[in-house]
């Protein structure tokens with residue numbers, strides 16, 4: 419059976435797709451990059467915004483049109499929140515709710531009676547992530563969230579918190595590393611809450627991964643700015659734990675944060691960032707901001723602009739608020755016009771660019787280890803430990819892909835707002851995975 423997987427939305431969806439890919443292959447199925455070649459299509463949908471819902475529906479219809487003979491399975495937040503609507507889309511054979519995602523491969527095998535070739539399950543897993551040109555893998559460590567931020571649909575769609583045992587996560591990372599993966603990113607809906615249900619914690623998990631695997635780079639995805647223990651920063655003493663934190667702020671106004679039912683106010687957020695910067699050299703703090711939350715006054719908006727400037731984020735993800743049915747915020751009064759949201763969003767984008775330029779400038783003239791993710795002799799691309807994109811010239815005739823190499827940062831690409839550099843004259847600091855294996 420040839421299987422094609424598609425995903426929309428967050429890193430967690432991406433991580434789940436990678437797990438399904440491995441599980442399907444362990445059963446003897448083959449993955450294909452071509453929709454037209456597949457016998458089975460699996461789509462992991464998203465519902466974080468109305469636009470994401472529209473895209474999810476469109477992807478399902480398009481998949482069916484492109485390959486009407488393949489069986490079509492749909493999962494993810496859109497399908498879980500609207501199972502009947504998802505099942506009604508032409509060509510959909512099976513809807514798997516988010517709560518059953520961990521068993522998707524098993525459910526699909528049972529319900530669709532998949533034909534498998536057990537002998538190939540014992541062959542080396544050469545068709546894994548690297549065949550998709552990947553150096554970085556997303557590892558799902560938990561699902562669900564105990565909080566109810568008033569704008570958040572994800573928590574309704576994903577349900578209660580469930581953590582994966584550390585041993586399982588460690589074994590997944592070891593397996594990925596044996597395939598050549600150089601960087602693991604821990605993801606989840608509320609990863610700060612990891613372990614509450616299994617008597618564990620996120621610092622403990624990170625420590626164990628660093629001790630029990632040799633993965634060269636470990637990151638965490640977005641983590642809410644609360645539930646972080648005092649000793650969290652000490653984890654970064656290990657140079658394999660990458661100094662980048664995406665701490666969603668959502669608003670710089672305490673009154674808006676209260677209406678959003680967020681657990682962290684400006685002062686606590688500021689304290690956290692100060693602690694991080696004092697204890698972790700080079701840490702890059704990035705964030706999410708929602709623009710135009712119901713009732714956001716001009717004064718509240720100015721508070722946000724001022725706070726974003728004061729913190730000096732390395733990067734911002736900016737979202738114009740859109741109501742999601744079923745959330746508390748959807749029935750709040752004081753909806754803002756599209757024009758006001760557009761203007762505020764534009765102003766925040768301008769501020770974000772200015773801050774990013776400032777952060778990039780502070781790296782000029784330094785030599786940094788870059789994990790090269792792609793490119794060729796004319797220009798390699800990759801990321802610094804603190805997650806800044808770099809393009810670099812390399813020596814002629816040397817393939818740098820999937821190597822961690824020292825790059826001297828020489829300039830800023832003003833158009834793409836990323837760093838530029840050169841590897842000329844600098845030694846590679848890590849062997850290519852193909853030589854390690």
Ligand code: SF4
Pocket residue numbers: 563564565566567570571572573607608642
């Ligand atoms: S903490 Fe994050 S996932 Fe949980 S409700 Fe709030 S925004 Fe949603």
